[in-house]
Amino acid sequence: MGITDSVLKHRRKMMETQAKLTAEKAAQYAAQNERLEQRVRVLERIVTDKGIVVAEEIESLRDKPLN
Template identity: 75%
Template sequence: MSISPLLIPILGISCGLLAILGGVFIKPWIALQQRKLELEAQMVAEKAAQYAAQTERLEQRVRVLERIVTDKGIDLSDEIEKLRDAPPLN
């Protein structure tokens, strides 16, 4: 099997063109995909923080309701009125 003398320069030029095209097209595309993933991760983290805050507020409300229901020494209507007059926790 003989290798054509013309094949070596053609392969060299092809490798160079492939490297240039990879740098021009593939590298920015990979950077774009990475940026998309970073933004999506940030949005998911923000959503998780919102859910955590909402869960904390609901847990506080449940604790108050449990205290009202289980505390037999306090008149229920007085406790409800105190809670209505109290400023909201935010």
């Protein structure tokens, strides 16, 4: 195996590693985005539901874990 083959093999491995890291990061962003969307839906419901006591709803949300 020549130097060129070694360099290409190394670059391919680096690209594969980078692709895996990028995929993991994308999955993390997707999960975070889902959590934020859920929180926005709850906040929209609080704002639009006039029968709910806003302070109590906010306090109950603070007690829930973010994950």
